[in-house]
Structures are given as structure tokens and as C-alpha cells.
Amino acid sequence: MTSAQMKPGEPDIRAAGDEPVPTAAxxxxxxxxxAGLVRETPLLNAPSLDRIAGRxxxxxxxxxxxxxxxxxxxxxxxxxxxxxxxxxGGVVAYSSGNHAQGVAxxxxxxxxxxxxxxxxxxxxxxxxxxxxxxxEVRPYDRQNESREEIGQQxxxxxxxxxxxxxDDPYIVAGQGTVGLEIAxxxxxxxxxxxxxxxxxxxxxxxxxxxxxxxDTWPDMAVYASEPAGFDDIARSLAAGxxxxxxxxxxxxxxxxxxxxxxxxxxxxxxxxxxGGLVVTDDDVAEAMRLAFAHLKLVIEPGGAVAxxxxxxxxxxxxxxxxxxxxxxxxxxxALFSRILTG
Amino acid sequence: MTSAQMKPGEPDIRAAGDEPVPTAAxxxxxxxxxAGLVRETPLLNAPSLDRIAGRxxxxxxxxxxxxxxxxxxxxxxxxxxxxxxxxxGGVVAYSSGNHAQGVAxxxxxxxxxxxxxxxxxxxxxxxxxxxxxxxEVRPYDRQNESREEIGQQxxxxxxxxxxxxxDDPYIVAGQGTVGLEIAxxxxxxxxxxxxxxxxxxxxxxxxxxxxxxxDTWPDMAVYASEPAGFDDIARSLAAGxxxxxxxxxxxxxxxxxxxxxxxxxxxxxxxxxxGGLVVTDDDVAEAMRLAFAHLKLVIEPGGAVAxxxxxxxxxxxxxxxxxxxxxxxxxxxALFSRILTG
Numbered sequence: 001m002t003s004a005q006m007k008p009g010e011p012d013i014r015a016a017g018d019e020p021v022p023t024a025a026x027x028x029x030x031x032x033x034x035a036g037l038v039r040e041t042p043l044l045n046a047p048s049l050d051r052i053a054g055r056x057x058x059x060x061x062x063x064x065x066x067x068x069x070x071x072x073x074x075x076x077x078x079x080x081x082x083x084x085x086x087x088x089g090g091v092v093a094y095s096s097g098n099h100a101q102g103v104a105x106x107x108x109x110x111x112x113x114x115x116x117x118x119x120x121x122x123x124x125x126x127x128x129x130x131x132x133x134x135x136e137v138r139p140y141d142r143q144n145e146s147r148e149e150i151g152q153q154x155x156x157x158x159x160x161x162x163x164x165x166x167d168d169p170y171i172v173a174g175q176g177t178v179g180l181e182i183a184x185x186x187x188x189x190x191x192x193x194x195x196x197x198x199x200x201x202x203x204x205x206x207x208x209x210x211x212x213x214x215d216t217w218p219d220m221a222v223y224a225s226e227p228a229g230f231d232d233i234a235r236s237l238a239a240g241x242x243x244x245x246x247x248x249x250x251x252x253x254x255x256x257x258x259x260x261x262x263x264x265x266x267x268x269x270x271x272x273x274x275g276g277l278v279v280t281d282d283d284v285a286e287a288m289r290l291a292f293a294h295l296k297l298v299i300e301p302g303g304a305v306a307x308x309x310x311x312x313x314x315x316x317x318x319x320x321x322x323x324x325x326x327x328x329x330x331x332x333x334a335l336f337s338r339i340l341t342g
Numbered sequence: 343m344t345s346a347q348m349k350p351g352e353p354d355i356r357a358a359g360d361e362p363v364p365t366a367a368x369x370x371x372x373x374x375x376x377a378g379l380v381r382e383t384p385l386l387n388a389p390s391l392d393r394i395a396g397r398x399x400x401x402x403x404x405x406x407x408x409x410x411x412x413x414x415x416x417x418x419x420x421x422x423x424x425x426x427x428x429x430x431g432g433v434v435a436y437s438s439g440n441h442a443q444g445v446a447x448x449x450x451x452x453x454x455x456x457x458x459x460x461x462x463x464x465x466x467x468x469x470x471x472x473x474x475x476x477x478e479v480r481p482y483d484r485q486n487e488s489r490e491e492i493g494q495q496x497x498x499x500x501x502x503x504x505x506x507x508x509d510d511p512y513i514v515a516g517q518g519t520v521g522l523e524i525a526x527x528x529x530x531x532x533x534x535x536x537x538x539x540x541x542x543x544x545x546x547x548x549x550x551x552x553x554x555x556x557d558t559w560p561d562m563a564v565y566a567s568e569p570a571g572f573d574d575i576a577r578s579l580a581a582g583x584x585x586x587x588x589x590x591x592x593x594x595x596x597x598x599x600x601x602x603x604x605x606x607x608x609x610x611x612x613x614x615x616x617g618g619l620v621v622t623d624d625d626v627a628e629a630m631r632l633a634f635a636h637l638k639l640v641i642e643p644g645g646a647v648a649x650x651x652x653x654x655x656x657x658x659x660x661x662x663x664x665x666x667x668x669x670x671x672x673x674x675x676a677l678f679s680r681i682l683t684g
Contacts, residue, residue, distance in 0.1 A: 042384055044406060048474045061406075063638045064386060125635075132390045289675065293467075296405045296640040296671030329638030333631065337679035 022169040022268055024215035027176035027208055030077040034174060037076045037109055039066050041178075043185040043323070049294035053311050056321040058193065059291065060182050063299050063329025067133075069255075070178055070205055070327050071102030075163055077174030079106045082161050087112055089159030094147040096122045097255050098328050099165040104135035115154055117147045125332060166204030167262030176208025182323050183216035192217065195319045197277065197306040199327045200224035200233050201258040203265030209325065210272035221274035221319070225309040227251035227281065227302075234276025236261045237269060252281050252335075255302030255328055277315060283308040285339045291326065292340060300331035301339075364511040364610055366557035369518035369550055372419040376516060379418040379451055381408050383520075385527040385665070391636035395653050398663040400535065401633065402524055405641050405671025409475075411597075412520055412547055412669050413444030417505055419516030421448045424503050429454055431501030436489040438464045439597050440670050441507040446477035457496055459489045467674055508546030509604030518550025524665050525558035534559065537661045539619065539648040541669045542566035542575050543600040545607030551667065552614035563616035563661070567651040569593035569623065569644075576618025578603045579611060594623050594677075597644030597670060619657060625650040627681045633668065634682060642673035643681075 020026070041064045050056050062070040079091055090113035093103040100116045107114035116130050120139035131137055140150055155162050164171060179196070186193055196213050198206035203224065210222040224233045229249020236243045244260040251257070261269065284301050287308035291297045299307070306324040309315050315322060362368070383406045392398050404412040421433055432455035435445040442458045449456035458472050462481035473479055480496065482489055497504050506513060521538070528535055538555050540548035545566065552564040566575045571591020578585045586602040593599070603611065626643050629650035633639045641649070648666040651657050657664060 039384075039386075042381075042406060044381075046408075048471065051474065064384060064403075066388075068638055129390065132393065292640055292675060292678070296410055298634055298638040298640060333634060333682040336634070337682045340675040340679045 019264060020169050022172040022176070022207060022211060022264065024211045026169060026173035027180060027212045027215070030170070030173040031177045031180050033080050034073060034076040034177065037106065038073050038177070039064065040181055041065050043182065043189070044295050044297070046294040049290060052290065055310070055319060057307070057310050058186065058191065058321070058323045059295055059297065059307060060178060060323060060325045061297055062178060062325060062327050063297055063303055067098070067101040067105045068328055068330040069098035069102065069303070070175055070325070071098040072105055073177050074171035074174035074204055075099070075102040075106035076110070078163050078168060078170040079103070079110050079112060081170055082112070086159065086161055089161065090114055091163050092117070092151050092154045092158070092160040093163045093165070094118070094151045095165060097126060098330055100126065100130045101133065103163050104130045104133035108134045115160065117150050117154070123332065166202030166258070167264045169264055171204050172208045172265060172268065174208065175205040176212040178205065178325060179209035179212025182209070183213055186323065191321060193220070193321045193323045195221040195223060195274070195315065196323045196325070197223045197225050197309050197315065198325045199256060199302055199305040200226050200276070201256040201302070202262045203233055203269050204262070205325065205327060206273065207265045207268040211268065214272055222272060223274055223277050223309065223315065224269065225277045225279060225305040227253040227256055227284065227305060228278050230256055231276060231278045232258070232260050233269065234278055236266055237273060237276050240270070242266055253284060253302040253305060255300060256305065277309040279305050279308040279312060279314055283312040283314070287311050288339050297326060298329045298331065298336065299326045300328045303328035361606060362511050364514040364518070364549060364553060364606065366553045368511060368515035369522060369554045369557070372512070372515040373519045373522050375422050376415060376418040376519065379448065380415050380519070381406065382523055383407050385524065385531070386637050386639070388636040391632060394632065397652070397661060399649070399652050400528065400533065400663070400665045401637055401639065401649060402520060402665060402667045403639055404520060404667060404669050405639055405645055409440070409443040409447045410670055410672040411440035411444065411645070412517055412667070413440040414447055415519050416513035416516035416546055417441070417444040417448035418452070420505050420510060420512040421445070421452050421454060423512055424454070428501065428503055431503065432456055433505050434459070434493050434496045434500070434502040435505045435507070436460070436493045437507060439468060440672055442468065442472045443475060445505050446472045446475035450476045457502065459492050459496070465674065508544030508600070509606045511606055513546050514550040514607060514610065516550065517547040518554040520547065520667060521551035521554025524551070525555055528665065533663060535562070535663045535665045537563040537565060537616070537657065538665045538667070539565045539567050539651050539657065540667045541598060541644055541647040542568050542618070543598040543644070544604045545575055545611050546604070547667065547669060548615065549607045549610040553610065556614055564614060565616055565619050565651065565657065566611065567619045567621060567647040569595040569598055569626065569647060570620050572599055573618060573620045574600070574602050575611065576620055578608055579615060579618050582612070584608055595626060595644040595647060597642060598647065619651040621647050621650040621654060621656055625654040625656070629653050630681050639668060640671045640673065640678065641668045642670045645670035
């Protein structure tokens with residue numbers, strides 16, 4: 001990115017390497033690029049939920065996105081900018097979850113072949129959902145193989161473009177379209193929120209969303225929410241550098257277990273976030289039950305951490321109106337049943 | 343209604359009594375009247391669900407409507423036309439379910455007091471939800487009291503306006519705004535459906551929706567879907583007159599147990615519907631599971647009968663693209679869990 005591309009007032013942030021630094025302008029470009037490829041998801045609320053929370057809560061229901069999570073946005077934006085002469089090689093990604101489906105669907109809709117490296121012991125429902133989008137699945141043995149090596153080898157052999165889950169400016173910009181929709185939808189409801197909270201693993205969603213909402217509301221307080229034991233973002237923000245999880249954590253938020261913040265995402269987060277919030281699995285389960293009862297939403301554990309922060313008192317008390325991004329809804333029926341029945 | 347108010351091409355239908363006959367024009371008026379009082383709900387689809395169904399299915403997610411069902415639409419339209427000098431008396435309704443919440447919320451938002459006559463043994467969650475909208479609840483004894491008599495007495499004593507659940511042209515017109523949104527949203531997706539299916543109890547939703555969608559697509563095939571044992575609409579359409587359920591039926595679709603079609607709604611249905619479809623509780627449970635897995639929607643049993651018809655082969659095979667209205671999502675967690683786990 002040249003400085004001419006930066007909008008006045010945007011923070012002067014530099015990511016590692018030669019990649020452009022994600023900016024609000026890139027999020028606007030992404031929104032234009034992926035219009036028609038992704039669904040505008042609703043911004044929902046329920047007075048009965050607000051009474052329980054003691055504040056007004058708006059839920060951005062990315063659980064209703066095509067593929068059941070926001071991951072389609074970044075993948076669509078990334079794949080759409082692959083140069084014409086590289087499209088034939090298709091794309092490769094490694095993921096056991098929402099990113100797999102997002103890449104598979106985006107590639108399918110943009111007409112590129114996709115191969116997804118997935119653990120051989122991943123739930124059949126996730127393998128099937130990825131194949132259902134027309135992707136080839138390359139299973140690997142978690143104990144004896146490296147998914148990164150397999151992915152890089154496939155990229156070399158096929159000339160495929162590697163689509164990273166978060167540490168890529170085009171992925172960040174695509175996820176940020178969630179924030180543009182939030183700003184537009186809240187304004188249409190006559191609401192100016194005091195804070196926006198996103199679930200956070202590698203930081204793609206919260207980085208992009210922060211760029212987008214702060215383009216409309218420059219002083220908006222944006223928070224990352226993480227499960228206890230996987231609070232690498234909160235600790236990295238506090239430390240001012242990338243700090244990894246210690247690997248001893250245990251959480252049922254299977255979508256949020258990235259080991260450390262991204263090289264692209266952490267600089268953005270340092271310049272745009274008000275802080276990191278940490279919730280327990282119990283907080284998350286209660287948020288899932290309340291979203292079911294009051295909003296009629298199916299939210300997966302990793303998708304409910306932002307709402308959990310707003311409901312459990314982890315968010316500062318003075319926040320009267322908050323937007324919580326419910327980032328995904330891919331949870332199997334048996335687990336969802338167990339959570340509903342406590 | 344005078345004939346001058348009827349649009350050319352509209353069927354010449356006459357309801358019993360002095361009430362205006364519901365028309366597409368009344369649905370358009372309702373949409374203007376209740377804009378800002380109701381939520382535009384999304385029209386959702388999932389390719390993985392389409393593969394299972396063998397056809398393209400679009401689900402109109404009224405489960406995501408404020409109060410968790412479409413009932414808010416009709417109630418808002420009905421209450422909004424109460425003359426100024428009758429507003430002080432407020433409104434009265436009897437319902438154990440979605441209509442109770444719809445009337446309570448509509449009255450609250452329009453600034454009128456509401457009293458809802460509900461069975462004393464109704465689930466606490468439904469009594470609470472109704473009270474949460476600021477309505478007074480008048481419990482009655484199902485065995486020894488008549489809710490109609492109580493409602494009429496309250497109406498006399500307080501000068502309150504009775505808001506019927508379906509047999510009122512303004513209720514029909516309000517529910518019909520679902521159909522206007524379907525027509526607009528499908529057109530925006532570039533889709534011309536072959537059929538529209540609504541769940542059906544007294545016929546308010548399907549009557550209004552049929553008027554609305556056939557205003558855009560005059561030959562659209564609109565079907566009512568009902569649970570087996572409560573197929574009074576299907577039988578009334580076949581018989582050409584109002585036929586009641588025999589009272590021996592048993593279904594877990596608690597929202598769809600009206601004893602017979604309405605006097606206002608049946609004439610509309612006779613002129614606008616392609617027919618009635620009948621589904622089993624097993625069909626409904628499977629539709630709820632598939633909506634959870636593929637669309638991340640919480641649909642209550644009565645809200646899933648339209649989708650059940652499209653998934654179970656009850657809908658004619660030649661229908662390649664169908665819109666199913668998911669009319670509500672008010673189901674308690676214990677029942678939903680049991681259904682998810684089969």
C-alpha cells in the first residue's frame with residue numbers, strides 16, 4: 001500500500017512483509033467486490049434479553065451467513081483478487097472448521113477448484129459440508145503429518161493459491177464487511193452503540209470490523225472476546241507484542257483455538273481495539289441458551305463469546321448499548337442439546 | 343369495502359358480516375402502516391438443504407420476527423386502525439401462544455394498554471413473555487371458564503377492542519406483509535418461485551400471504567400446510583365450506599390447533615389457494631432438525647409444517663423452487679433438545 005491509499009486519520013500501521021496493510025478503504029473495496037457473494041445478515045435484538053443483560057444488546061447474526069459463519073466474507077474477498085493467470089491452479093486451505101467451508105463455498109461461487117487439508121478425524125458433518133461445496137478434501141493424520149507442509153506442497157504442485165484463515169490483509173478486509181453492515185444497520189435503527197464486541201481467534205474478524213466501524217464512528221470502543229485459556233489477544237494487547245497461548249487451555253469453543261495473534265492482525269488490533277475480554281465456557285453456554293430463547297438463534301460456542309461478554313458482566317458497566325457479533329452457528333445437534341438442557 | 347377499492351383482477355370475494363374483505367390493496371396499506379413496528383425477516387436458503395430436498399427451498403424466517411412469530415404483523419395493523427376515541431380502552435385478546443405476545447408487543451409499541459386472557463396452566467415461559475411486553479395477563483381455568491366470555495366481558499367493562507387471532511380483515515392484511523417481503527426479496531435474488539407454502543391454523547397468514555404474492559405473481563401456487571388431525575383447511579377447501587376438525591387429533595404443533603377456518607379467511611383461501619397439504623409430526627420434527635443443521639434456525643413445531651411439506655414429498659414434485667414460511671420460533675429448550683436428538 002502506498003501512503004496515498006491511506007485515508008487521512010487512519011493509523012499509520014505496518015504489517016510484516018510486503019503485504020498491504022489492511023485499511024478501512026480496503027474494507028469498502030471488499031464490500032463492493034463480494035456484494036452478491038455473501039448474505040447481508042440481520043442485526044437482531046430482544047427487549048426481554050436486554051432486561052436480563054441490563055443493557056441494550058444488538059446481535060449481528062453471522063450464524064445466518066451462507067456456510068454458517070463470517071468466514072465466507074474474507075475467503076470471497078481473497079479469492080476474488082487472485083490474478084487471472086493464477087486462477088487455474090485453484091486454492092488450497094487448511095482448516096477443520098468454518099474456514100474450510102468458507103473457502104470451499106467462495107471458490108465454488110467464483111469458479112475455482114479448491115482443495116482443503118482437513119484432519120482425517122474431523123467430524124463427518126464438517127468433512128461432508130466442505131465436500132458439499134464441491135471442494136476436494138485431503139485428509140491428514142494429526143499425529144504424524146503437518147498440515148502446513150501438505151498445504152505448501154499442494155500449492156507448489158498445483159500452482160494453487162494458499163488462502164490463510166486470518167493473517168492476510170484481504171481476509172481482514174473481507175471480514176470487516178461485517179462492520180460496514182453493522183454501521184449501516186444500526187444507523188437505520190437510529191442507534192449509535194457504545195461498543196462493538198467480536199469473537200476472536202487469530203484476529204481477522206475483529207481487526208476488519210474495528211477498521212470498518214471506526215470509519216463511521218472514529219472513537220468506537222471495539223473489544224475482542226476470547227475463551228479463558230485462549231486469551232492470547234488480550235495478553236498480546238497488554239504486552240504490546242505477540243504472545244502465544246501456553247497450550248494447556250481447554251475450551252469447547254472449537255473455532256477459537258488459534259495459538260497466537262497474526263502478524264497482520266496484531267498491529268491493526270493494537271491501533272484500533274479498546275481491549276480484550278475473557279469469558280468462561282459457562283458464560284458461553286449461558287449466552288447460547290439465551291440466544292436460543294430470546295433471539296431464536298443457533299450460535300456455536302465460538303460464535304457466542306462476544307454475547308457472553310456482554311451478558312456476563314465482563315464488558316465495562318458504562319456500556320449501555322453494545323453490538324455483539326455472533327460469528328457462527330456450526331454446532332452439532334447433540335452438543336447443542338446438551339447445552340440447552342444445562 | 344367498496345368495489346372502487348378493489349383492484350382490477352382481484353377475485354370478487356365477500357366475507358360474512360360488515361367487515362371489509364381483505365384485498366392485496368389492504369396488505370399494501372398494512373405494510374405502510376406497520377413499517378417501523380415490525381422487522382423485515384430474512385429469506386434464507388442453503389444448497390446443502392436443497393440437495394436433500396431435491397428442489398430449491400427458500401425459508402422466510404418469521405421465527406426471527408420480534409416476539410418470535412409473524413403474529414406481531416397482524417396485531418400491529420389491527421391495533422393501529424383503532425379509532426382515536428377507542429384507544430383509551432386498550433385491547434383485549436385471548437391466546438395461549440404467539441398471538442398473545444404479538445398483541446402485547448403491538449399494543450405496547452403503539453401505546454395502548456393490553457389485557458390477554460391466557461390459560462392458568464399455560465407454560466410459565468409464555469405467561470412471562472407476554473407480561474414482559476407490559477400486558478396484563480388474566481388467567482382462566484380451561485375446564486370451567488370460557489375465554490371468549492371473559493374476553494367479551496372485559497371488552498364491555500373497559501371499552502377495550504377485541505383483537506382476534508385471524509378472523510379479521512386487518513389481521514389478514516397485516517400477516518400478508520410477509521408475502522410482500524417474499525415477493526421483493528425473491529425478486530432481489532433473481533428468483534421466481536413456483537410455489538409458496540404457509541403453515542396454517544385459522545388461515546390468517548396464508549390468506550394474507552396469498553393475496554400479497556399473487557399481486558406480484560398472479561398465477562402463483564400458494565398452499566396451506568397443516569398437521570395431520572388438524573387439516574380443517576385442506577378439508578374445507580375440498581368441501582367448499584367450513585369443516586371443523588373432529589377434536590380427536592393429536593399433534594405437537596401447539597400453534598396450529600384452531601378448530602376450523604375463519605369466516606373471513608375461508609373465502610379468501612377458496613379464491614387464492616392451490617390446495618392444502620398435510621404433514622405428520624415426524625415430518626415436522628425432521629424439518630426442525632434440518633432447519634437447525636442447514637439454516638441455523640430455531641423453528642417451533644407449528645412453524646415448521648410448511649418446510650416439512652417441501653421436504654417430505656407432500657408438495658407436488660413439479661415444484662422446483664418453493665418459498666416456505668417458517669412462521670415462528672417459540673419452542674422451549676427441553677422440547678427442542680428432544681427433537682434434535684431424535
